[in-house]
Amino acid sequence: MAFGIDALSFPNRKFKIFILFILGTILVVTWATVNRNRTVTLNEGRISQRVLDDLKKDLEKFNIEINEKIRPLDLRITNLENKDRKYPPVKYLAEKDRKRILITGGAGFVGSHLADALVMAGHEVTVVDNFFTGRKRNIEHWIGHENFDLLNHDVVEPLLLEVDQIYHLASPASPPNYMYNPIKTIKTNTIGTLNMLGLAKRVHARLLLASTSEVYGDPEKHPQREDYWGHVNPIGPRACYDEGKRVAETMCYAYAKQEHVEVRVARIFNTFGPRMHMNDGRVVSNFIMQALEGKPLTVYGSGKQTRSFQYISDLVNGLILLMNSNFSEPVNIGNPSEHTIMEFAEMIRDAVGGKTPILNLAKMEDDPQRRKPDITRAKVILGWEPQVSLNIGLNRTIEYFRRELDKSKKSKLVDL
Numbered sequence: 001m002a003f004g005i006d007a008l009s010f011p012n013r014k015f016k017i018f019i020l021f022i023l024g025t026i027l028v029v030t031w032a033t034v035n036r037n038r039t040v041t042l043n044e045g046r047i048s049q050r051v052l053d054d055l056k057k058d059l060e061k062f063n064i065e066i067n068e069k070i071r072p073l074d075l076r077i078t079n080l081e082n083k084d085r086k087y088p089p090v091k092y093l094a095e096k097d098r099k100r101i102l103i104t105g106g107a108g109f110v111g112s113h114l115a116d117a118l119v120m121a122g123h124e125v126t127v128v129d130n131f132f133t134g135r136k137r138n139i140e141h142w143i144g145h146e147n148f149d150l151l152n153h154d155v156v157e158p159l160l161l162e163v164d165q166i167y168h169l170a171s172p173a174s175p176p177n178y179m180y181n182p183i184k185t186i187k188t189n190t191i192g193t194l195n196m197l198g199l200a201k202r203v204h205a206r207l208l209l210a211s212t213s214e215v216y217g218d219p220e221k222h223p224q225r226e227d228y229w230g231h232v233n234p235i236g237p238r239a240c241y242d243e244g245k246r247v248a249e250t251m252c253y254a255y256a257k258q259e260h261v262e263v264r265v266a267r268i269f270n271t272f273g274p275r276m277h278m279n280d281g282r283v284v285s286n287f288i289m290q291a292l293e294g295k296p297l298t299v300y301g302s303g304k305q306t307r308s309f310q311y312i313s314d315l316v317n318g319l320i321l322l323m324n325s326n327f328s329e330p331v332n333i334g335n336p337s338e339h340t341i342m343e344f345a346e347m348i349r350d351a352v353g354g355k356t357p358i359l360n361l362a363k364m365e366d367d368p369q370r371r372k373p374d375i376t377r378a379k380v381i382l383g384w385e386p387q388v389s390l391n392i393g394l395n396r397t398i399e400y401f402r403r404e405l406d407k408s409k410k411s412k413l414v415d416l
């Protein structure tokens with residue numbers, strides 16, 4: 001009998017194990033399926049596990065792709081942070097001679113060249129910029145240097161810093177840029193200037209305002225001397241800039257009179273050179289780009305209107321001399337060598353070496369007809385006058401634009 005039970009129970013036990021195995025498998029498969037289709041609550045919405053798994057996979061793929069893209073940038077930052085990296089040569093200045101200098105708009109065309117000159121002279125420079133028209137590239141060669149700081153800040157907001165001198169340059173400068181958002185241009189030149197004058201008052205710093213020849217408007221006197229009050233249309237398309245700068249000058253002298261802030265006002269005439277924006281609509285950059293790209297050079301109006309252009313290094317020297325002078329009235333900083341716009345177009349086309357035609361387009365509203373600084377004051381007070389001839393300056397600028405154009409063509413090829 002015992003044999004009979006054993007004999008029966010053996011296949012029975014195998015059968016039981018088999019049943020248990022089948023049941024277990026069904027259980028595991030059912031659990032996996034249910035779990036995969038299970039809905040998961042994400043914030044207020046519901047999402048299935050399957051969708052969630054797919055999303056996770058997509059995210060992993062995205063992470064891999066993005067890391068590949070970020071790697072070159074990481075390498076660039078690491079290079080920038082590398083203590084062994086080479087900076088342009090910097091003079092050593094004794095503590096008593098070394099100044100803490102703020103440059104607003106220091107990532108722009110003029111500001112970045114001014115930062116170069118001041119850091120190289122041994123001063124401690126802080127650049128403040130909101131990068132509206134400025135670029136980090138313009139000052140990246142100083143990032144990480146112990147005498148250099150960069151703040152991403154809009155001057156329309158107040159700023160607290162301990163400084164000895166403020167070069168207040170923050171403002172869009174080319175017509176398309178300042179007309180793009182006229183209200184912001186007015187705010188930058190009024191509230192921004194008030195903020196910087198307030199800072200100058202608090203920390204007893206000297207402030208230099210980068211004013212402009214545009215305060216003379218479409219001048220009725222020629223050449224323009226600093227005692228000429230100007231001829232500006234207060235409601236024209238350029239007024240946000242012209243009147244903004246005029247009131248910025250007014251503010252400087254109000255702070256000087258009432259709060260004894262030391263102010264310097266530079267009335268800057270058209271300036272050109274490397275680091276100008278390639279597409280900012282200013283006449284020099286327009287002509288150079290058009291000539292380099294083999295396009296017709298476009299002259300607004302008859303082309304008989306005149307301008308005087310100074311090279312950037314002359315302007316920077318003039319600004320530094322003025323800041324460190326004892327003279328507080330406005331000073332013209334510009335090159336009195338006057339040419340018609342048509343002459344400029346021909347000069348640039350010849351320097352580039354092209355044969356593209358020159359096209360006359362409709363005249364721009366409120367475009368000044370004559371511009372030429374009288375620089376007697378700068379000569380007498382600062383001992384300053386331009387050193388770089390138009391030809392030399394143009395050749396340097398054309399070379400810079402050529403390189404930039406090559407770089408942008410190469411980067412477009414890489415993007416493809």
Ligand SMILES: NC(=O)c1ccc[n+]([C@@H]2O[C@H](COP(=O)([O-])OP(=O)(O)OC[C@H]3O[C@@H](n4cnc5c(N)ncnc54)[C@H](O)[C@@H]3O)[C@@H](O)[C@H]2O)c1
Pocket residue numbers: 104105106107108109110111128129130131132133134135153154155156168169170171172173174188192210211212213268269270271272
């Ligand atoms: N370049 C010229 O021919 C010329 C002529 C006359 C006057 N200026 C004056 O010189 C200064 C510099 O001109 P540029 O040619 O270098 O122009 P730019 O546009 O290259 O530089 C202006 C800089 O100011 C910054 N900026 C603008 N609004 C700002 C804000 N609200 N807060 C902080 N930063 C701000 C921009 O991002 C840019 O870096 C300007 O004040 C301009 O009016 C220049």
